[in-house]
Amino acid sequence: MEDDEILFNEIMTRYGQDILQLVFSYVRNKQLAEDLTQDIFVKCYKALHTYKQNAKLKTWLFKIASNHCKDYLRSWYFRKVIATEKMAEMTVSSGQNVEQAVLxxxxxxxxxxxxxxxxxxxxxxxxxxxxxxxxxxxxxxxxxxxxxxxxxxxxxxxxxxxxxxxxxxxxx
Structure with a gap:
């Protein structure tokens, strides 16, 4: 158990930023990416005993992260709640996006x-x-x-x- 915690701390230190960036590439929202990354690391910790040495650790982690993001994007919450929030945000700040893009x-x-x-x-x-x-x-x-x-x-x-x-x- 202690070995798992040591390995897990090493995984978070070594791959935390990479996983966060991967998650952001799926969801395009910093706060949401941070929340999902935490969920992914909890999932990784719980599944650490299933990790088999025949695959690279990074590949195993990215597969878990990729699947978690896809599951989230298929979820009812994302399709209904987040989509509605995005539409409202676009109507409020569409002028800001154009101005920001020019800058x-x-x-x-x-x-x-x-x-x-x-x-x-x-x-x-x-x-x-x-x-x-x-x-x-x-x-x-x-x-x-x-x-x-x-x-x-x-x-x-x-x-x-x-x-x-x-x-x-x-x-x-």
């Missing part, structure tokens, strides 16, 4: 915003491949999809990102 000229922010606009199945492969430096095989394991599917999603995501970034450049 944010940094290339990294522009790319991050473009990635966050992608549909989830493309956003997750871009995030895992480029931001987490995961191999196609690791992504296949995290997402439970065939490696060829990962490749095609990655190709499509790059194409969508290119279109989005070209539209942004053309709009200046």
């Amino acid at each position: 944010e000229h940094e290339e990294e922010q522009t790319i991050a915003n473009a990635v966050l606009k992608l549909p989830m199945k493309y956003r997750e492969v871009i995030y895992l491949f480029y931001f987490e430096d995961m191999s196609l095989k690791e992504i296949e394991s995290v997402l439970d999809v065939n490696q060829n599917t990962v490749k095609s999603r990655l190709k499509r995501a790059k194409s969508l990102l290119k279109e989005e970034l070209e539209d942004l450049d053309g709009g200046k």
Whole structure:
């Protein structure tokens, strides 16, 4: 039991920020990402005894986090309550978003915003491949999809990102 606690503390220290960033890439809300990350680490702690050494620890953690986020996004609460809140927020602050977008000229922010606009199945492969430096095989394991599917999603995501970034450049 004490060994589990030591391992768990090491996991939180080593992967906490990575998991938080992955979760944010799904939910696009800092506070919600922090709450879900806490839930994920509780889930990881409870499942620590099921971890098998044949998979990388990071891959195991990302799979738990990815599945937890997908479950949350499919939940009634997210589909009904959060969607309604977002619509209300957009009507109140739509002018602020335009003003903020004009003020944010940094290339990294522009790319991050473009990635966050992608549909989830493309956003997750871009995030895992480029931001987490995961191999196609690791992504296949995290997402439970065939490696060829990962490749095609990655190709499509790059194409969508290119279109989005070209539209942004053309709009200046």
